[in-house]
Amino acid sequence: MKYETVIGLEVHIELATESKIFCSCSAKFGGEQNDHVCPACAGMPGMLPIVNKRVVDLGMTAGMMLNCHINRTTTFDKKSYYYPDLPNAYQTTQWFAPVAVNGTVEIETSKGKKNVRIKQIHMEEDAGKLVHDDWTNTTLVDFNRTSVPLIEIVSQPDLSSAEEVVAYLERLRSLLRFAKVSDCRMEQGSMRCDVNLSVRPEGSDKLGIRTEMKNMNSISAITRAIEYEVARHIDAIENGTEELVQETRRWDDVKGKSYAMRNKETAGDYRYFPDPNVMPVVIDDEWYDGIKATLPEFPEVKRARYIDQLGLGEYDADQLVESRAFCDCFEEAYAVCGNAKEVANYLISDCMNLLNKKQMTVDMLTLEGKSLGELINLVTEGKVSRPNAKKILAVMFENDINPAEYAEKEGFIVSNDTGKIEKVIAEAIASDPKAVADFKGGKEKALMALFGKCMKELKGNCDPQTLREMLIDAVNKQ
Amino acid sequence: MYITKNGVKTDKAIVLDDMILTKDMPTTAGSRMLEGYNSLFNATVVDKLTDAGYEIAGKANVGEFAIDVMGETSHFGAVKDDEGNLSLGSAEILKKEKVKAAIQLDVNGAPRRASAVSRLVFVKPTYGTVSRYGTVPVACSGETVGVMAKSANDCLEVLEVISGYDAKDGTSLPADMIEEAGEIKRVAVVTAFDGSIDDGVKADIDAFVKTLEAKGVAVEKIDGAGLLASKTAWNILMSAELCNNVSRYDGVKYGYRTSDYTTIDELYTNSRTEAFGDLLKTAILYGSETLSDENYMKVYDKALRVRRVTVDYFDSLFENYDAVLMPATSKKAYGEADVKDMAYEENLYTAPASITGLPAVVAEGVQLVGKVFSEKALLELVKLCKEGE
Ligand SMILES: [Zn+2]
Secondary structure (H helix, E strand, C coil): CCEEEEEEEEEEEECCCCECCCCCCECCCCCCCCCCCCCCCCCCCCCCCCCCHHHHHHHHHHHHHCCCEECCEECCEEEECCCCCCCCCEEEECCCCCCEEEEEEEEEECCEEEEEEEEEEEEEECCCEEEEECCCCEEEEECCCCCCEEEEEEECCCECCHHHHHHHHHHHHHHHHHCCCCCCCHHHCCEEEEEEEEEEECCCCCCCCCEEEEEECCHHHHHHHHHHHHHHHHHHHHHCCCCCCCEEEEEECCCCEEEECCHHHHCCCCCCEECCCCCCEECCHHHHHHHHHHCCCCHHHHHHHHHHCCCCCHHHHHHHCCCHHHHHHHHHHHHHHCCHHHHHHHHHHHHHHHHHHCCCCHHHCCCCHHHHHHHHHHHHCCCCCHHHHHHHHHHHHHCCCCHHHHHHHHCCCCCCCHHHHHHHHHHHHHHCHHHHHHHHCCCCCHHHHHHHHHHHHCCCCCCHHHHHHHHHHHHHHC | CEECCCCCEECCEEEEECCECCCCCCCCCCCHHHCCCCCCCCCHHHHHHHHCCCEEEEEECCCHHHCCCCCCCCCCCCEECCCCCEECHHHHHHHHCCCCEEEEEECCCHHHHHHHHHCCEEEECCCCCECCCCECCCCCCCCEEEEEECCHHHHHHHHHHHECCCCCCCCCCCHHHCCCCCCCCEEEEECCCHHHCCHHHHHHHHHHHHHHHHCCCEEEEECCHHHCCHHHHHHHHHHHHHHHHHHHCCCCCCCCCCCCCCCHHHHHHHHHHHHCCHHHHHHHHHHHHHCCCCCHHHHHHHHHHHHHHHHHHHHHHCCCCCEEEEECCCCCCCCHHHHCCCCCCHHHCCHHHHHHCCCEEEECCEEEEECCCCHHHHHHHHHHHHCCC
16 A cells, blocks of 8 residues: 655744843853843743744744735733743743744755645744753753744645655745744754654545654754654554554654653643733734835745846855855845856855854854955956955955955055066066076976065065066066 | 831831832742742832832731732731731731831732721722732733722822833833823712622712712712623633742742652642642632633633623713722621632622723722723712811
8 A cells, every 4th residue: 555644844943033032131042051041031920021022023024934924913822831941830822813824835846846835833932941960860940041032833734755844944944044034053953843744545535643753953853753753654554563643752863763752741731821911912014014125035036036147157046045144245245346256256165165264154144245345346456466355355254344445554455566566576587597597498387486486575466467477578588 | 207117217108018029028929939039129119119209118918819808818827907807918007007008919809808898098090000010920911009098199199109101011001092081970889789798888888979979979870780790700810810820839940849859740739739828729720720721712711701891891881970889898897707718709899890900999998990091080089078077
C-alpha cells in the first residue's frame, strides 16, 4: 500500500524588538542570568501589562508578508499552567482574536510550486529557562527570556514531506528576515518549530493518528525526525509493531529516535480567558497603511529585478537576496554610482570577507550604501586605486566615514603629478640597473620588480596603467 | 492632628489597606502567603498621595485577598468594633484616629459594607479613573481603588489627588475620555432587594429617601430586578480572575514556601495548601471550574454576557434617573458567626457596580450607584443631604 504524510507546523519566532512584550526590560539574547528582569516579568503582584507597540507592528508585518487577513481588533488572552519558568503561572497569548489569519505561503520543491495555507499568526510571550546545577543537584530559573515577544505561525496540514517542510521553513525565514521581523536563527532559538504529523493510505480523506514533536530547532534534525516518524507510523499501521496514539513526542537527534513524553507534561486544560488588563488593540487605517508601506519587495522580485534590469548574474543576485541588509546597501550604493556589478563585487567578496573575519552574520552589516557608492565612484574616476579602496572599505566597515575626505586625509588620492612619477621612476631605474638590463634583454618579468618599487614609493596612489606605460617608456630610453 | 510613627504632625494622614503595595512597608493581602512580603515599588496612588504632601500613616488589615464579607478571613485575625461586631481595619482606624482617609481596593464590596455598618463614606470611582498599578491583583476586570472617610468632603479631596491617567495601567482612562456627569436631580429607589434586607437597613433607605425629597431631589420607586443577576455573574468572573491571579503564588519565587516537599508538584501543592485559607481555596476551585474547556462557554462566557446586559440595563435606567439608590448590605451589623459562607451571597448589593465598573458611593448606611464619571456628583449629593444637620 502507498501512504501519504500529512504535516502541519507551528513555528515560534522571537521578534526583533529592543524590549519585552509587556515591560521595558531588554529582549536581547544573552546577558548575565536574571539580568533582564523586573517585577513585571518576574511575576510579582501589582505590575500591569502595557503592550509594546513594536510587537504589534511586527505581528502585522509578518501577517502581511504571509498574505494574511489582519484582524483590525486583536485581543490578548491568558493561558494558565504551572511551570517554574513561567513566573505568573500564565502566559499571555492570543486565543480568541489573533493578529493575523488565513494566509498563504508559496513554496518550491523538486515537485514544483505549492501554496501552504496559514491558519493564523498570534503574538505571545516566551517563558524563562530552567538551568540544572548538577553540583548542588538543584534547578535554578533564569527569567531573561520571560516575556520576550514571540509570534506563533500555525499552518494548515498542507505539507506532505520533509522536503516541503524544509522549503516552507526556508521560505518563512527568508520572508521574515527580509521584513526585519526576526533574525530567525534556529541555533539561538529565535526560530523553533512543532511538527504535527500523521500518515494515511494514499487517496484517503480520513486523517490518521497525529503525533506532535515539540521545539525542533535545526533543519537537519527536523528532516531526520520527520523521516523517522513517517517510517514508525507506517510500520505501526502495516506490521502492528505498536499502537499509535495521539501524543507529544520528543526527538532525540543523537540517538535518531523519538520518544513519547510523559503525559503530564503535555495534557492540560489551559483555561484560556481574555486578559482584562490588556484593552483590545484597535488597528486603524493609518496604522495599517503605515505598516503596509514599510513592507519590502519579496526576495524573488528583487532577484528578478537585479538580473533583468541591473544586469547582475544569477550567482550575484542569489548572494545579495540572502539578506535584507545586503540588498539595502546594494540599492543605496547603486543609486549613487550606477554600477551594479561593481557594488555586487564589493559586497559579495570584500564585505563578506570582512564579516567572516569578524565572525559577524550578513544581517549585522552596517555599511552605509551611500558611502560604498561614493567609494566606487572614486575608483572608477581613477582617484583612488583598487588596493587602497579596499583599505578604505575596511575602515568604512567600522566607522561611518566620508570616503573622499578620508582618502584625502590619509594620502590615498591618486597622484596626477607626472613630475613626481618621473622622479620615482628615475630613482628606481638608477637603483636596479640589472632589472633594466634583463628587461631590455627580453625578460618581461623583470619589469615587475621596478613597477613594484615605484608603486610602493607612490603609496599605491597611481593609476597602474599610466605607471606601467611611463615605466616602459623610461626603461626603453635608457 | 495625627502624629506618625516618625513623629510627623499632620492633618493629612492616610491609611492604606493591605492590598496597596508599598516599598517601605510589607503588603500581605491578608494572607499567610504574603506574610512579610515587601514590594519593590509603590502603587501609583501611594506616590500621588506623598507627592501631594499626604503622610502614609500605615496599613490596615483586610480579608484574604479582599474577597470576603468584611475582613473575617484575614490570616491575621478579624477586626471588631467596640460593640463586638465585625468591622474592617480601615473603618476602625478612621473612627478612632485623626486620619483623613483610607485608600482601599474594592474587590468584592467589603469597603462598601464596612462603610455602611460604620456610618462612614466610601467612594468607589468609575473603573479606569484611578490607577490600579501597584495593587494586589484579584479580579482585575472590576476591582477599583476607592476612598473611605468620615465625610463626603474628605472623600472628594483625596479622590481628586489619586485620580488621573496612568501610563503604567493599560486600563487607565486618558483625561480626554472623561466627561464629568451633571448634578443629580432624579433618583430611582430599587425595591427588588427589599425581601433580603433587615429592618434596620430598610429604615436607613427610608430615611435617606426622606432627606432627598426634603432637598428637592425627585425620588421614584422602581423594581430593578435587572440587577439581581449581577451577583452570580460577578462571582464567576471574580473567581476565574482570582484563580488565575493567585496562581503566581507558588512557593518558588517569593512568599510562603512549605518545608515539606521533594518534588516541584509537592512544593506547589503544599505551599498553597498551607498558606491559603478556606474561602480562597473555594474561590480558586470555583474559578478553575468556570474556565475549564467544558464550562467556558456554558458558564464564563454567559457571565460576560450578563455583564453587558447589566451595563445596558443601567443605561436604560439612566435615561430617566441620574442615580440608583439601593442597600449596600443585608444587615445593619454583622456578628463574626453571621458571615460564615456569606461572601458569595452578601455581594448581591455590591456586585452591580463591581461588574459594570460604575461609580458607587456609600453613605448614611445606603448605596448610590451613578452613571460613568458621576462619583463627584454622588459625593456632592451626600454633602447636600448632610447640610443643615
Ligand atoms: Zn521586565
